Amino acid sequence: MIAASVLHDIRRIGPGLDTLRSVLAPGGTLLMVEQTAFRPWFDLTMGLQQGFDGYEDTELRGWGHPLLDLEQWADLLGSTGFGGSTVLTRPADGPASVGFDVIAAQGPLTTRRFDREALREYTAERLPKHMVPTRLLALDRLPLSRTGKVDRGTLAKAGARRTGRSRAAQPPTTDRQLKIVEIYRAVLGLSQVDLADDFLEAGGDSLLAARISAALQRAFGAEVPVGVILQHPTVAALDSWLEPILGPAAPLDDQPDTGTVESEEAA
Amino acid sequence: MSAVDAPSVPRWAIRAPGADPAARTLYCLPHGGGSAAEYVRWARDLRKVAVCAVQLPGRGSRLAEPPHTSMAELVRTLLAGLDLTPPYVFFGHSLGALVAYELTQALREAERPLPERLILSSYPAPHLPRERTLLHRLPDDELLTEVARMHGGIPDEVFANAELRRLAAVCVRADYRIVETYSWQPRPPLPVPITVLGGQQDVVSTEQLAAWAEHTTEQPVQQRSFPGGHFYFRERQRAAVLRTVEAAAC
Numbered sequence: 001m002i003a004a005s006v007l008h009d010i011r012r013i014g015p016g017l018d019t020l021r022s023v024l025a026p027g028g029t030l031l032m033v034e035q036t037a038f039r040p041w042f043d044l045t046m047g048l049q050q051g052f053d054g055y056e057d058t059e060l061r062g063w064g065h066p067l068l069d070l071e072q073w074a075d076l077l078g079s080t081g082f083g084g085s086t087v088l089t090r091p092a093d094g095p096a097s098v099g100f101d102v103i104a105a106q107g108p109l110t111t112r113r114f115d116r117e118a119l120r121e122y123t124a125e126r127l128p129k130h131m132v133p134t135r136l137l138a139l140d141r142l143p144l145s146r147t148g149k150v151d152r153g154t155l156a157k158a159g160a161r162r163t164g165r166s167r168a169a170q171p172p173t174t175d176r177q178l179k180i181v182e183i184y185r186a187v188l189g190l191s192q193v194d195l196a197d198d199f200l201e202a203g204g205d206s207l208l209a210a211r212i213s214a215a216l217q218r219a220f221g222a223e224v225p226v227g228v229i230l231q232h233p234t235v236a237a238l239d240s241w242l243e244p245i246l247g248p249a250a251p252l253d254d255q256p257d258t259g260t261v262e263s264e265e266a267a
Numbered sequence: 268m269s270a271v272d273a274p275s276v277p278r279w280a281i282r283a284p285g286a287d288p289a290a291r292t293l294y295c296l297p298h299g300g301g302s303a304a305e306y307v308r309w310a311r312d313l314r315k316v317a318v319c320a321v322q323l324p325g326r327g328s329r330l331a332e333p334p335h336t337s338m339a340e341l342v343r344t345l346l347a348g349l350d351l352t353p354p355y356v357f358f359g360h361s362l363g364a365l366v367a368y369e370l371t372q373a374l375r376e377a378e379r380p381l382p383e384r385l386i387l388s389s390y391p392a393p394h395l396p397r398e399r400t401l402l403h404r405l406p407d408d409e410l411l412t413e414v415a416r417m418h419g420g421i422p423d424e425v426f427a428n429a430e431l432r433r434l435a436a437v438c439v440r441a442d443y444r445i446v447e448t449y450s451w452q453p454r455p456p457l458p459v460p461i462t463v464l465g466g467q468q469d470v471v472s473t474e475q476l477a478a479w480a481e482h483t484t485e486q487p488v489q490q491r492s493f494p495g496g497h498f499y500f501r502e503r504q505r506a507a508v509l510r511t512v513e514a515a516a517c
Contacts, residue, residue: 202307
């Protein structure tokens with residue numbers, strides 16, 4: 001997880017770091033760039049940006065400024081469950097000389113997950129049937145409304161449509177599939193598309209199919225009618241349709257892409 | 268890897284993925300010339316309902332199937348093809364509103380579970396006298412130009428692309444044939460509450476929309492109008508419209 005000069009912008013840094021830690025893969029690293037030394041002349045430009053003074057945790061930003069120093073970051077990372085943090089910049093480095101530091105914080109190696117099935121069995125033994133919950137969801141804390149009561153509206157939304165698909169992702173295995181996936185992602189405006197995602201379930205129509213057709217033409221020089229895209233609604237199906245025309249595609253090298261998984265979860 | 272064939276079983280509805288399984292289903296019936304896609308995309312903003320967009324033959328993945336030619340045939344095949352497990356709600360825009368009404372009448376005749384509510388958008392109450400048009404007999408390009416002039420809603424990209432023009436004309440023609448050959452048969456009002464939505468600058472007037480009140484025993488009918496034309500929900504107040512649809516459906 002990489003955060004480039006953005007974390008000081010969080011309204012309340014403590015809860016923000018808590019959230020980041022909770023979505024970090026076990027053992028993942030949070031790499032952050034932060035200005036940790038105060039340079040009054042920076043504020044001539046940065047200070048005019050919207051939201052620069054939007055923080056609410058005034059107890060942290062004691063001197064009326066959103067930026068925190070290295071010591072404060074180390075304390076905060078420690079108190080929000082990060083295993084340890086290291087400053088990667090040396091005093092002589094360029095960034096450090098203008099007050100910027102790169103900090104690496106280690107996420108916890110294990111994440112506690114509650115045992116859904118055990119809890120379900122436990123409640124089933126003790127509660128009348130109609131009171132056994134149908135949905136169990138782990139939350140770091142209950143969402144509260146302004147008046148401090150449990151915010152049932154937010155609670156109802158929690159957990160709905162978190163990932164969209166209920167199966168394992170099927171990433172592209174050839175360079176052609178990778179290119180097609182990129183085209184679908186861009187045209188459909190989605191953060192992720194895999195081989196089995198359904199174009200129609202993603203809101204695709206003939207107009208978007210025409211844009212995909214034009215992009216495929218540019219990428220492969222092959223003419224793919226709109227009708228073919230509509231009737232082969234997954235990247236896998238379309239790739240199979242293209243195979244006899246374009247010939248076999250080169251397999252992708254095995255790339256460990258844990259980084260992608262992390263950023264997706266954080267998104 | 269194995270080739271994936273186009274589905275051979277007609278796919279009547281596209282259920283947007285990721286919905287809460289306990290949520291009410293919102294069946295969206297498309298407007299004339301429309302496909303399921305626009306309503307599938309609504310699902311990204313409608314969190315409290317499970318959006319299920321109805322796909323009519325002749326469009327989307329059902330491109331190879333001939334489109335319907337009459338309301339009676341369309342309703343008969345919808346009755347057979349849609350799951351309609353309660354609780355559910357119908358949303359219909361324009362032609363979709365008329366289909367939602369006819370489908371609900373047919374469900375009542377078949378003694379099947381009825382929707383919890385009809386959300387009807389931008390279509391006059393069906394018993395009102397209508398100006399007779401015969402757009403469905405026009406050649407492709409004239410048909411699209413005329414429909415775009417009356418209602419808008421056909422993107423410029425369609426006009427710029429011969430294949431898209433041809434695909435659009437097939438659906439628009441079929442749907443206008445359904446509307447232009449439709450005649451309302453008097454039937455008692457439905458025991459289903461109705462919400463009516465419309466655009467303030469649309470050719471469909473507030474009075475024509477208010478007349479839907481005659482088709483339900485559940486009074487009063489909720490009526491809301493938004494700034495904008497026939498496709499008011501594509502305009503600036505899209506979020507407000509979707510909130511209204513969601514509130515009516517829940």
